[in-house]
Amino acid sequence: MGLKDKYAIVGIGYTPQGRVPDRTSLSFHLEACVNAIADAGLRREDIDGLICYRFFPPASNEGPVTPYLVAQHLGLSPTYLSQDANCSRSHIQHAVGVLEAGLCNYVLLSYGHNAFSSDSMRRMLMERNTDDAVFGHFGAVAGYSLAAQRAMHTFRTGPETWKHIAVGQRKWANLNPVATMYDRPMTFEDYYNARWIVEPFRLFDTCLMTDGGRAIVITSAERACDLKHPPVLIMGVGQHDPSNDVHQATHLAGPTGAKKASEMALKMAGITLKEIDACEIYDCFTYTVEITLQDYGFFGPGEGEEWFRDGKIEPGGRMPVNTSGGQLSEGYYMGLTPLSEAAMQLMGRCGERQLGQTTNTKSPEIILCSDNGGILQTHSCIVLRRS
Amino acid sequence: MSEYNKPLPNINGDSREFWTGCREHELRFQKCKACGHVRWPPSIICPMCYSKETQWIVAGGKGKIYTFVVYHVAYHPGFEKDLPYVVADVELEEGPRLLTNIVGCWPDEVKCEMLVEVTWEDITEEFSLPKFRPYW
Numbered sequence: 001m002g003l004k005d006k007y008a009i010v011g012i013g014y015t016p017q018g019r020v021p022d023r024t025s026l027s028f029h030l031e032a033c034v035n036a037i038a039d040a041g042l043r044r045e046d047i048d049g050l051i052c053y054r055f056f057p058p059a060s061n062e063g064p065v066t067p068y069l070v071a072q073h074l075g076l077s078p079t080y081l082s083q084d085a086n087c088s089r090s091h092i093q094h095a096v097g098v099l100e101a102g103l104c105n106y107v108l109l110s111y112g113h114n115a116f117s118s119d120s121m122r123r124m125l126m127e128r129n130t131d132d133a134v135f136g137h138f139g140a141v142a143g144y145s146l147a148a149q150r151a152m153h154t155f156r157t158g159p160e161t162w163k164h165i166a167v168g169q170r171k172w173a174n175l176n177p178v179a180t181m182y183d184r185p186m187t188f189e190d191y192y193n194a195r196w197i198v199e200p201f202r203l204f205d206t207c208l209m210t211d212g213g214r215a216i217v218i219t220s221a222e223r224a225c226d227l228k229h230p231p232v233l234i235m236g237v238g239q240h241d242p243s244n245d246v247h248q249a250t251h252l253a254g255p256t257g258a259k260k261a262s263e264m265a266l267k268m269a270g271i272t273l274k275e276i277d278a279c280e281i282y283d284c285f286t287y288t289v290e291i292t293l294q295d296y297g298f299f300g301p302g303e304g305e306e307w308f309r310d311g312k313i314e315p316g317g318r319m320p321v322n323t324s325g326g327q328l329s330e331g332y333y334m335g336l337t338p339l340s341e342a343a344m345q346l347m348g349r350c351g352e353r354q355l356g357q358t359t360n361t362k363s364p365e366i367i368l369c370s371d372n373g374g375i376l377q378t379h380s381c382i383v384l385r386r387s
Numbered sequence: 388m389s390e391y392n393k394p395l396p397n398i399n400g401d402s403r404e405f406w407t408g409c410r411e412h413e414l415r416f417q418k419c420k421a422c423g424h425v426r427w428p429p430s431i432i433c434p435m436c437y438s439k440e441t442q443w444i445v446a447g448g449k450g451k452i453y454t455f456v457v458y459h460v461a462y463h464p465g466f467e468k469d470l471p472y473v474v475a476d477v478e479l480e481e482g483p484r485l486l487t488n489i490v491g492c493w494p495d496e497v498k499c500e501m502l503v504e505v506t507w508e509d510i511t512e513e514f515s516l517p518k519f520r521p522y523w
Contacts, residue, residue, distance in 0.1 A: 125463070
């Protein structure tokens with residue numbers, strides 16, 4: 001396929017994260033973008049594409065964070081500018097698409113939010129726009145819980161499986177000094193003792209609410225060679241969007257969009273799962289990780305508990321998953337949590353949590369990433385490799 | 388019936404017939420005149436055959452639980468006193484799946500595939516909500 005290895009991630013931008021009070025969402029976008037541009041060894045004049053992840057209803061003392069605003073404050077006037085509205089996760093496809101079409105040379109992908117310290121998330125939950133709220137149904141925790149409950153009815157899964165994901169990812173976070181949960185170890189007992197949020201999900205089945213931002217820069221493999229870091233090549237991308245909302249969806253217990261999306265991405269990359277060294281999976285909830293890996297074909301329906309057992313995804317495990325701690329234990333940046341971590345690992349910049357000898361895991365050549373939005377309504381799969 | 392402090396339905400051109408039916412304790416759904424597909428949520432065009440020819444039918448009010456959750460957190464103050472409460476997706480015999488509440492049993496008695504029937508909650512002068520309870 002024509003796109004294989006033609007484009008690359010060349011820079012990653014971080015910000016302080018976790019609880020960072022009195023910062024606007026805009027400020028996190030800006031800091032992440034400036035850091036990503038510098039990390040790539042580029043200058044502002046080089047950036048000609050800006051793609052923002054969605055904004056949530058802004059905090060009551062802040063305006064909406066539009067891509068205009070981000071561009072304005074970065075002093076950019078790009079030739080491609082976009083932002084998704086409802087978590088339809090096509091950002092990498094947009095970036096690769098405009099690069100391939102010759103419309104841009106260097107594209108920034110950005111996300112920033114003051115989710116933890118502001119009233120933004122509360123406003124989102126209260127600013128209902130469907131009749132679900134009439135029955136007391138609000139937000140994504142309950143939406144994914146509906147999916148997880150159906151899965152528990154359909155095949156063997158539940159907390160016994162999910163505890164391995166929550167605890168395994170926490171172990172990675174404990175090796176990542178910038179992770180929100182760095183100094184908070186977790187046992188299976190801690191997992192079970194945590195309070196219910198929306199049953200079947202307990203507290204540690206749900207992702208963090210994070211103050212912070214993240215950004216990456218994407219360019220052509222050719223241009224990438226002149227930059228600061230070894231480029232991380234995009235081998236394959238695939239997407240599938242079942243789209244149906246949770247009321248009518250028949251994909252809640254799989255196959256979700258992950259199945260077709262991964263088939264497309266692996267085909268483009270010309271590889272099979274056997275060649276995957278690690279996974280960075282969009283993990284809004286523990287169940288999302290299970291159903292994604294199941295639909296990718298790592299194990300059959302109901303075989304998850306056995307597959308995850310004995311530290312499979314942890315430091316020292318045979319298939320490391322979410323090596324920064326992920327959204328459950330590092331920080332929440334939509335698809336940029338998995339993508340940025342995969343890129344950092346493949347560049348060899350992960351310190352104590354670096355895949356390879358340091359963590360007694362395979363040295364990573366190829367990492368499989370996912371992004372996912374709505375209530376399993378959209379799924380994107382991305383295969384990355386070391387150059 | 389004053390002091391109802393939970394969100395009320397949104398009435399628009401698509402949803403009006405459904406909520407009017409609820410006030411009269413009828414579950415009204417659109418059935419495509421061309422292909423017979425019973426659809427939900429209401430819309431102008433059949434998603435199966437794109438026909439606009441539609442008739443409203445009244446569902447019998449029986450179905451089974453496709454999936455459900457138990458809320459232990461109130462995201463809206465109106466629901467605090469209901470905790471823990473059950474939100475479920477009920478698959479009606481006519482086909483559509485309806486998001487609703489399960490009442491008339493304890494949350495830990497609720498199971499997927501459980502048989503349920505509609506029970507009406509008159510919340511204001513204008514609105515009644517279709518909720519579901521187990522039947523045997």
